[in-house]
Amino acid sequence: MSEFAELAAKAGALDAADELAAARKQFVLDEVVYLDGNSLGALPANVPGRVEDVVRRQWGGLRIRSWDESGWWTAPERIGDRIAPLVGAAPGQIVVGDSTSVNVFKAVVAAVRMANPVVGGGGRDEILVDATTFPTDGYIAESAARMTGCAPRPVTPAQVPGALSGRTAAVLLNHVDYRTGRLHDLPALTAAVHAAGAYAVWDLCHSAGALPVGLDEHGVDLAVGCTYKYLNGGPGSPAYLYVRSDLQDRFDSPLPGWNSHAEPFGMRSDFAPAAGALRGRVGTPDILSMLALEAALDVWEGVSIEAVRAKSLALTDFFLECVGAYVPDGRVESVTPVAHAERGSQVALRCEGAGDVMKALIERGVVGDFRHPDVLRFGFTPLYVGFADVERAARVLAEVLGEARRR
Numbered sequence: 001m002s003e004f005a006e007l008a009a010k011a012g013a014l015d016a017a018d019e020l021a022a023a024r025k026q027f028v029l030d031e032v033v034y035l036d037g038n039s040l041g042a043l044p045a046n047v048p049g050r051v052e053d054v055v056r057r058q059w060g061g062l063r064i065r066s067w068d069e070s071g072w073w074t075a076p077e078r079i080g081d082r083i084a085p086l087v088g089a090a091p092g093q094i095v096v097g098d099s100t101s102v103n104v105f106k107a108v109v110a111a112v113r114m115a116n117p118v119v120g121g122g123g124r125d126e127i128l129v130d131a132t133t134f135p136t137d138g139y140i141a142e143s144a145a146r147m148t149g150c151a152p153r154p155v156t157p158a159q160v161p162g163a164l165s166g167r168t169a170a171v172l173l174n175h176v177d178y179r180t181g182r183l184h185d186l187p188a189l190t191a192a193v194h195a196a197g198a199y200a201v202w203d204l205c206h207s208a209g210a211l212p213v214g215l216d217e218h219g220v221d222l223a224v225g226c227t228y229k230y231l232n233g234g235p236g237s238p239a240y241l242y243v244r245s246d247l248q249d250r251f252d253s254p255l256p257g258w259n260s261h262a263e264p265f266g267m268r269s270d271f272a273p274a275a276g277a278l279r280g281r282v283g284t285p286d287i288l289s290m291l292a293l294e295a296a297l298d299v300w301e302g303v304s305i306e307a308v309r310a311k312s313l314a315l316t317d318f319f320l321e322c323v324g325a326y327v328p329d330g331r332v333e334s335v336t337p338v339a340h341a342e343r344g345s346q347v348a349l350r351c352e353g354a355g356d357v358m359k360a361l362i363e364r365g366v367v368g369d370f371r372h373p374d375v376l377r378f379g380f381t382p383l384y385v386g387f388a389d390v391e392r393a394a395r396v397l398a399e400v401l402g403e404a405r406r407r
């Protein structure tokens, strides 16, 4: 049997044994191999109908009555409670709204305020920021530092334990590195941050919906994440903010809006924060996007995040195996860790001419993305990517690289 036939047969066997295979039917997909769900998740098939109902019946028919009768007003916390089990949180700790960037701002400033409860006192004047972070977190942490009289200090996640001190107020970390797909040790890093008396803020954009996070179990203080990647909420769908229940009374938002007020319709001139995670809200929620997200979350009914993680690792293992078998030595180098404990749900391959290679892949129906300067990024969403897709993606990559070499 040729190598291609062998791996194609293996893909068939893996697909036949896949307990999540049926979930794919719940998405709108075509013959394209879609490996970009770590950037924009695919459309769940029930979303268009639900959005149409929200627009025509709730908005068009009920109009303003929908704030109560269609549950618009309570959507941020209701949908937060739907996301909660996916990230290991008990209800009442997550609110949905705003972008990840805005929630990073709220969380980092609130963490610094918790670390220095006496205004002008406390002496915790450093924010450690993941030096490998998705840029927006770094920009916002830098601004939050300036506003709170702190110094931002970029460190890699591995350097965090050595950089912590009595001066550390907050540490902002990514659970999975957006470029390399490296999974960081959230339990150990959170414990180290706590041992130093500081607060940990985690960005879950690349882990929520792809692997178990265990926010409550590991005592994470604050967390943020987007919903348009592995949670399939749609382009620009609202992000979320987690505030651990025992910290909620001390969560002093830098963006106190009327939606964070204890009595939003009291129209008072003085601010009194709402009880619980609700104080993480700001202004009027983006109802159309939010309710599209709510519908998208239906695909998680009866799905265990542990099963998703097991399939994700099997998919990335199989992709690395197929790339190893098909692509000539030296053409690509994986920058994603081999160890399961250090791998998210993507594989990043460093490759000469990566931008052009990705264009050629997309033309042939294999959609990943390119990250400057030389990385091909492939995301594996276990709910709709199968093993035959993986084998095809590696085969097409080998073809594209072979043709590039001949040219």
Ligand SMILES: Cc1ncc(COP(=O)(O)O)c(C=O)c1O
Residues within 6 Å of the ligand: 099, 100, 101, 102, 134, 136, 137, 174, 178, 203, 205, 206, 226, 239
């Ligand atoms: C890790 C990470 N953080 C933050 C963001 C930005 O989120 P937003 O555009 O929702 O503010 C992204 C976007 O891809 C991301 O990957």
